[in-house]
Amino acid sequence: SYELTQPPSVSVSPGQTASITCSGDKLGDQFVCWYQQKPGQSPVLVIYRDSKRPSGIPERFSGSNSGNTATLTISGTQAMDEADYYCQMWDSSTALYVFGTGTRVTVL
Amino acid sequence: EMQLADSGGGLVKPGGSLTLSCEGSGFTFTNAWMSWVRQAPGKGLEWVGRIKTKNEGETTDFAAPVKGRFTISRDDSRNTVHLQMNSLKTEDTAMYYCTTETPFMWFFDLWGRGTLVTVSS
Numbered sequence: 001s002y003e004l005t006q007p008p009s010v011s012v013s014p015g016q017t018a019s020i021t022c023s024g025d026k027l028g029d030q031f032v033c034w035y036q037q038k039p040g041q042s043p044v045l046v047i048y049r050d051s052k053r054p055s056g057i058p059e060r061f062s063g064s065n066s067g068n069t070a071t072l073t074i075s076g077t078q079a080m081d082e083a084d085y086y087c088q089m090w091d092s093s094t095a096l097y098v099f100g101t102g103t104r105v106t107v108l
Numbered sequence: 109e110m111q112l113a114d115s116g117g118g119l120v121k122p123g124g125s126l127t128l129s130c131e132g133s134g135f136t137f138t139n140a141w142m143s144w145v146r147q148a149p150g151k152g153l154e155w156v157g158r159i160k161t162k163n164e165g166e167t168t169d170f171a172a173p174v175k176g177r178f179t180i181s182r183d184d185s186r187n188t189v190h191l192q193m194n195s196l197k198t199e200d201t202a203m204y205y206c207t208t209e210t211p212f213m214w215f216f217d218l219w220g221r222g223t224l225v226t227v228s229s
Contacts, residue, residue, distance in 0.1 A: 035153070097155035098155070099152060102152040
């Protein structure tokens with residue numbers, strides 16, 4: 001089965017840039033989206049179709065996807081961005097949805 | 109305001125059954141694909157299954173760990189989707205989230221608050 005690998009944790013200072021990677025075989029050939037999940041809350045979509053932001057998501061969230069790696073970038077990270085982040089794609093070969101392993105972002 | 113209200117979770121013994129429900133509001137329910145995603149305590153997200161629209165034959169797909177044990181149905185007259193879970197295992201213990209999808213967009217744009225299922229003797 002297809003696997004998406006993320007680093008378990010990323011630490012960032014307030015105001016700095018956090019980059020979260022999501023790796024998978026030929027991932028750049030598929031659309032990737034990203035979810036933010038704060039403790040005790042449901043996930044929230046922050047990026048879809050590699051780089052598009054849903055209404056209401058701050059501009060500091062951006063995404064890219066090429067080769068075997070998709071990246072979620074948080075520019076000017078704020079304390080409120082501290083959360084778990086998950087990438088997700090639809091595997092067209094199996095017609096199933098796959099989530100990444102998740103990354104905890106800590107704002108120090 | 110678009111909302112999903114999921115319900116029906118609880119404590120069930122291994123081998124038992126449970127049905128979860130999810131009522132949608134604030135959007136055109138009949139046009140939405142409905143999925144269930146679960147999260148075991150302290151773990152990551154796992155897609156469970158999905159039902160397409162009536163126009164698409166209410167086709168369902170399931171992840172391997174639940175295929176043959178779980179079914180999904182929808183009642184568009186009540187804006188409700190159900191997840192029927194049979195032959196439950198301890199590893200099915202998780203928070204279960206109801207989600208919506210715009211057809212062929214391949215992401216989950218609205219999530220319910222979740223309902224907790226605990227499988228334990």
